Every structure is written in C-alpha cells, then in structure tokens.
Amino acid sequence: MKSIKQYLPLLLLGGTLTACDSNSNTETTSVDETSSSLDVTLALTPDETTSLRYAQFEFSAPDAAGYECAINEESYSECESPLFKEDIALGSNWLSVRAYDESGEFGEVTSYNWYVNNVIFEGHEDLVATNVSPSPVEPNSWRGIFRINCDFAHSSYNDPIVFPGQKDAAHLHRFYGNTVVDENTTMASLYTEGESSCQGNLLNLSSYWVPALLAPVYDQITGERELDDNGDPAWQVVPAVVGNDDEAHEVFYYSAGVDDLDSIQPLPPGLRMIAGVASTRPGEEQDTSIARWHCQTWESNDASNPQFSATIPECQEPDRLRMDLFFPSCWDGENLDSEDHRSHMAYPVNDGGPEGTHCPDSHPVPVVRVSYHYAFGVMPEFTHPVEKSSKGWRLAADMYEVTNEQAGGLSLHGDWFNAWHPTIMEAILSNCIKEGLDCHDGNLANGYRLSGTREGTQEEPPIVNRGLGY
Known part of the structure; x- marks a missing residue:
C-alpha cells in the first residue's frame, strides 16, 4: 500500500545550519570539526519544494535537556521531536530549532527552509x-x-x-x-x-x-x-x-x-x-x-x-x-x-x-x-x-x-x-x-x-x- 510518507524523504544534515535572511534560501555551513553537544541535527524534513501543507521534522542533540522551535514569524516555544505542524502556508517557510542543556544554556540555532506550491496549479x-x-x-x-x-x-x-x-x-x-x-x-x-x-x-x-x-x-x-x-x-x-x-x-x-x-x-x-x-x-x-x-x-x-x-x-x-x-x-x-x-x-x-x-x-x-x-x-x-x-x-x-x-x-x-x-x-x-x-x-x-x-x-x-x- 502506498503511503504518503514516501513524499517525505529522509534528509540527514550533519552539523549546524546557519540561517540567512528570512526572505532568502537557507545556506548550509558544515561545522563538524567544531560542533558542540548542543548542536541540533535534523534527520527528517519536508522536501525543499513540496505541495504538502503539513511539515514533519525529527531532530536531536547529544546533551539536550529540551528544545525550542520557531516556524516562520513565530516566536520560540518548547517543542519535541518528532515535530508535526498541520497547517503550513503556501510559499516560503522556515523552521529554526535550538537545544538547551540542564543549566539553560542554548546551543547554535539550526534552520531549514522549504517552499510549498499550490497543489492545484502543480x-x-x-x-x-x-x-x-x-x-x-x-x-x-x-x-x-x-x-x-x-x-x-x-x-x-x-x-x-x-x-x-x-x-x-x-x-x-x-x-x-x-x-x-x-x-x-x-x-x-x-x-x-x-x-x-x-x-x-x-x-x-x-x-x-x-x-x-x-x-x-x-x-x-x-x-x-x-x-x-x-x-x-x-x-x-x-x-x-x-x-x-x-x-x-x-x-x-x-x-x-x-x-x-x-x-x-x-x-x-x-x-x-x-x-x-x-x-x-x-x-x-x-x-x-x-x-x-x-x-x-x-x-x-x-x-x-x-x-x-x-x-x-x-x-x-x-x-x-x-x-x-x-x-x-x-x-x-x-x-x-x-x-x-x-x-x-x-x-x-x-x-x-x-x-x-x-x-x-x-x-x-x-x-x-x-x-x-x-x-x-x-x-x-x-x-x-x-x-x-x-x-x-x-x-x-x-x-x-x-x-x-x-x-x-x-x-x-x-x-x-x-x-x-x-x-x-x-x-x-x-x-x-x-x-x-x-x-x-x-x-x-x-x-x-x-x-x-x-x-x-x-x-x-x-x-x-x-x-x-x-
């Protein structure tokens, strides 16, 4: 039986992603040599271009006590992996996620950008x-x-x-x-x-x-x-x-x-x-x-x-x-x-x-x-x-x-x-x-x-x- 999961390929991203201006595409900078135990790795993301109006993410960091996430213009709030968002807007979207340890110290922000097309037009x-x-x-x-x-x-x-x-x-x-x-x-x-x-x-x-x-x-x-x-x-x-x-x-x-x-x-x-x-x-x-x-x-x-x-x-x-x-x-x-x-x-x-x-x-x-x-x-x-x-x-x-x-x-x-x-x-x-x-x-x-x-x-x-x- 076909599953819609086939449209969500696993995208393993090593190290930290550095976000550019929110109106442009995200650039990826590999920092494997200097990554810390609070750097977040994304293991599941939407396609970079998709017509799906939901998004599902999986992420982890070795020493994380918890995570905060923000999608588009939202402010950061507590989140857990896997993260599912049910109503994603058409056009450009981005996720930012950061981990924190037991003392409340945050690691670097990891971001991901993707674009949602209109399924009727596509x-x-x-x-x-x-x-x-x-x-x-x-x-x-x-x-x-x-x-x-x-x-x-x-x-x-x-x-x-x-x-x-x-x-x-x-x-x-x-x-x-x-x-x-x-x-x-x-x-x-x-x-x-x-x-x-x-x-x-x-x-x-x-x-x-x-x-x-x-x-x-x-x-x-x-x-x-x-x-x-x-x-x-x-x-x-x-x-x-x-x-x-x-x-x-x-x-x-x-x-x-x-x-x-x-x-x-x-x-x-x-x-x-x-x-x-x-x-x-x-x-x-x-x-x-x-x-x-x-x-x-x-x-x-x-x-x-x-x-x-x-x-x-x-x-x-x-x-x-x-x-x-x-x-x-x-x-x-x-x-x-x-x-x-x-x-x-x-x-x-x-x-x-x-x-x-x-x-x-x-x-x-x-x-x-x-x-x-x-x-x-x-x-x-x-x-x-x-x-x-x-x-x-x-x-x-x-x-x-x-x-x-x-x-x-x-x-x-x-x-x-x-x-x-x-x-x-x-x-x-x-x-x-x-x-x-x-x-x-x-x-x-x-x-x-x-x-x-x-x-x-x-x-x-x-x-x-x-x-x-x-």
Missing part, C-alpha cells in the same frame, strides 16, 4: 481534469454544497476520538476515508499514513465513522430467528450504498450552515467532531434537524416535505432506508478538540435578527458544515421473509431493547477527523459553497474533480453483544 494524480461545470443550487435548498462518495474502508470496535489508545473499547463502527485508522490514530498519522477510500485519496485523508447498522438474521424459509454461536439472536451488518462511482451516490456533504457565505472559514486541519448522541434512549429522541431517518420513497426534504423520523422507520422492499446526520458548524476558533469532544463546536442559531442564521457569540467562527447522508438497501437478505421491511433493524450503539413497539436507531451519531489537504478544502469553500453551486462527484468547479473511490481493507470483525462490543 497538478496531482488525485486531481482529474473535467469539462463538467456545476449548476447553481436549487431554490429553497442548500446555500452551496460539495459532495463526495466513499467506499467502505473497514469495521472495528475502536474510536480514536472517544477512546484514544484503547483497543476494542467502543461499539462496532464502520469507517470510511483513511484506510488505516485505529485506536492509535492521531492528526499526524492521518496525514502521513495510509490512503483513502474516498474520492480524492491522498488529498482527502480524513476519517468518517458511524455505528454499524444491524438487521436480525432470519431463516428465509421458516421465518424463524436464527441464533449465533453463543445461542443468542444473530445479527448481520446492513451495508450502505457507497463506492459506486457510476451511480455517484454521494454520502458526505460539505455545505454552508450560516446565511452569510462570505463569513465561512475552511475547516481547520486536525479538527475532531461528533454529531448526534450515542447514549440516546426511548423518550429522549434527538432533534431531527441533527440526526434523522426516512424512507427514500417518502421523498423527504426540509423545504416542502419535512417528513423525518428519530427512529428507523419500516421501509418496504425494495425501498432504501436513508440516514442524515448534520455536524455543528460553529467553532470556538481555538481548540481542535475538547474534553467532551463537543464543547469546542456549536450549531448555528437564528434569533430572528437581520443576521439570519449565524454563529453564537460563544463559538464565533463559522466553518464549512459537514454532513453524512447514507442509503441502505432494504433487500431480502436483511428482512423477514413475510414482512419484507426494515422492521427490527438497530444501530450497534443502541443501548436499549428493540421490539415491535420500540424501533431502533435512536443512538444515531457520527465522528469526523479532518485530514483534508488545506488547499483543496479552501477550493471547496471558495469555488462551490461561497459561489452557491451544487458540486457533485468531487467537482471542484475549477476544471478539476477529485479522483474516484477505492476499497479499503473491508475488514469485518464478528458482531459481539448486539454490536455493543466487548
């Missing part, structure tokens, strides 16, 4: 030329929207946002996007490891995950409920309709959550978000403006037919069960995550004032809105042979009994971890959303679209405890 294997121009959004519909399709990557009982570093600590999730996400995934590993099952591949290494949708397993002749190896009622995963480039069934949308399109900012690299509440139980139904279900034949829409359900409705074969999940799009402007994984984000408000729908003062930065839109085929292999519907389906996160009287799906929620290439995210915002266009199939409205989907590992662990996990 070309990339995951940008495909197109002569298709997106159309304006429909009246009374989305303000501006960008849609991508993804294939299924893999399933696991991991959750790197809620349970970082804890293997098999979550309910059963189905992951899309970055193909090697597990409990140890970090912002740096998202950008530097794996590929993506989504359109855009290396330009869209973000991770998207939701609880698995489960259906009872029936004997298709007798209609009796089948049992698993433990003698408990058996369940099976209902896969979403994804990964079909010809059908272009987009499942992930990026759009505007506020009325003032010019105020919207790109989603910051490394942002983590959760939409919906996994602990929802009967009597605590979620707001269907955030998490909702509907049958495709209902032809539901917010403008003229807002027919939505907080639980999984009984959709009949050969209908499709649809799910919509909207993430908060107002950011506090500082934190990429928070202790509860929610407090750094908020939903827009509309208090009837001249601003229309806008961000609250507590979270003043409007960012691109993320939403998930899945379709699940109501097919014979997932239904009762007589009733032939989605009756009895549940989410792996549902912590209550699903019965004939109580439908499943109340725990609808999803997680998102941003690893878009910032230049592409900026293009999505400026070309599609702010221009009020409906950009299908990864079309960037600039003569390029994102490359197609690809399979992940497709790994499917066994269903344990109705999907609730170990």
Whole structure:
C-alpha cells in the first residue's frame, strides 16, 4: 500500500545550519570539526519544494535537556521531536530549532527552509481534469454544497476520538476515508499514513465513522430467528450504498450552515467532531434537524416535505432506508478538540435578527458544515421473509431493547477527523459553497474533480453483544 510518507524523504544534515535572511534560501555551513553537544541535527524534513501543507521534522542533540522551535514569524516555544505542524502556508517557510542543556544554556540555532506550491496549479494524480461545470443550487435548498462518495474502508470496535489508545473499547463502527485508522490514530498519522477510500485519496485523508447498522438474521424459509454461536439472536451488518462511482451516490456533504457565505472559514486541519448522541434512549429522541431517518420513497426534504423520523422507520422492499446526520458548524476558533469532544463546536442559531442564521457569540467562527447522508438497501437478505421491511433493524450503539413497539436507531451519531489537504478544502469553500453551486462527484468547479473511490481493507470483525462490543 502506498503511503504518503514516501513524499517525505529522509534528509540527514550533519552539523549546524546557519540561517540567512528570512526572505532568502537557507545556506548550509558544515561545522563538524567544531560542533558542540548542543548542536541540533535534523534527520527528517519536508522536501525543499513540496505541495504538502503539513511539515514533519525529527531532530536531536547529544546533551539536550529540551528544545525550542520557531516556524516562520513565530516566536520560540518548547517543542519535541518528532515535530508535526498541520497547517503550513503556501510559499516560503522556515523552521529554526535550538537545544538547551540542564543549566539553560542554548546551543547554535539550526534552520531549514522549504517552499510549498499550490497543489492545484502543480497538478496531482488525485486531481482529474473535467469539462463538467456545476449548476447553481436549487431554490429553497442548500446555500452551496460539495459532495463526495466513499467506499467502505473497514469495521472495528475502536474510536480514536472517544477512546484514544484503547483497543476494542467502543461499539462496532464502520469507517470510511483513511484506510488505516485505529485506536492509535492521531492528526499526524492521518496525514502521513495510509490512503483513502474516498474520492480524492491522498488529498482527502480524513476519517468518517458511524455505528454499524444491524438487521436480525432470519431463516428465509421458516421465518424463524436464527441464533449465533453463543445461542443468542444473530445479527448481520446492513451495508450502505457507497463506492459506486457510476451511480455517484454521494454520502458526505460539505455545505454552508450560516446565511452569510462570505463569513465561512475552511475547516481547520486536525479538527475532531461528533454529531448526534450515542447514549440516546426511548423518550429522549434527538432533534431531527441533527440526526434523522426516512424512507427514500417518502421523498423527504426540509423545504416542502419535512417528513423525518428519530427512529428507523419500516421501509418496504425494495425501498432504501436513508440516514442524515448534520455536524455543528460553529467553532470556538481555538481548540481542535475538547474534553467532551463537543464543547469546542456549536450549531448555528437564528434569533430572528437581520443576521439570519449565524454563529453564537460563544463559538464565533463559522466553518464549512459537514454532513453524512447514507442509503441502505432494504433487500431480502436483511428482512423477514413475510414482512419484507426494515422492521427490527438497530444501530450497534443502541443501548436499549428493540421490539415491535420500540424501533431502533435512536443512538444515531457520527465522528469526523479532518485530514483534508488545506488547499483543496479552501477550493471547496471558495469555488462551490461561497459561489452557491451544487458540486457533485468531487467537482471542484475549477476544471478539476477529485479522483474516484477505492476499497479499503473491508475488514469485518464478528458482531459481539448486539454490536455493543466487548
């Protein structure tokens, strides 16, 4: 499997680098004969010319008690090796690093200069030329929207946002996007490891995950409920309709959550978000403006037919069960995550004032809105042979009994971890959303679209405890 790490060659620099004026290239001066135990050696750097908008460095000094680093115009601050910076500007950039010993004495400054090109202008294997121009959004519909399709990557009982570093600590999730996400995934590993099952591949290494949708397993002749190896009622995963480039069934949308399109900012690299509440139980139904279900034949829409359900409705074969999940799009402007994984984000408000729908003062930065839109085929292999519907389906996160009287799906929620290439995210915002266009199939409205989907590992662990996990 190709890794983006191949674009970060090791560059071993012996001795100390002497920086010139910050607006010019760095010159290298070898001082191996006189180097001190506090002179810093860089062992990993970006290419001198690259289109990557992140940078990763490794450095060392024999007697260092610690290090201070500065990138571009930043002042020095404490740093550790390896150093990862997630949002590097286009153009010239430079790193300066210095070591200090136990007494606080500093060694010589080591600097490195590199240049970041615009990936759209330079070309990339995951940008495909197109002569298709997106159309304006429909009246009374989305303000501006960008849609991508993804294939299924893999399933696991991991959750790197809620349970970082804890293997098999979550309910059963189905992951899309970055193909090697597990409990140890970090912002740096998202950008530097794996590929993506989504359109855009290396330009869209973000991770998207939701609880698995489960259906009872029936004997298709007798209609009796089948049992698993433990003698408990058996369940099976209902896969979403994804990964079909010809059908272009987009499942992930990026759009505007506020009325003032010019105020919207790109989603910051490394942002983590959760939409919906996994602990929802009967009597605590979620707001269907955030998490909702509907049958495709209902032809539901917010403008003229807002027919939505907080639980999984009984959709009949050969209908499709649809799910919509909207993430908060107002950011506090500082934190990429928070202790509860929610407090750094908020939903827009509309208090009837001249601003229309806008961000609250507590979270003043409007960012691109993320939403998930899945379709699940109501097919014979997932239904009762007589009733032939989605009756009895549940989410792996549902912590209550699903019965004939109580439908499943109340725990609808999803997680998102941003690893878009910032230049592409900026293009999505400026070309599609702010221009009020409906950009299908990864079309960037600039003569390029994102490359197609690809399979992940497709790994499917066994269903344990109705999907609730170990």
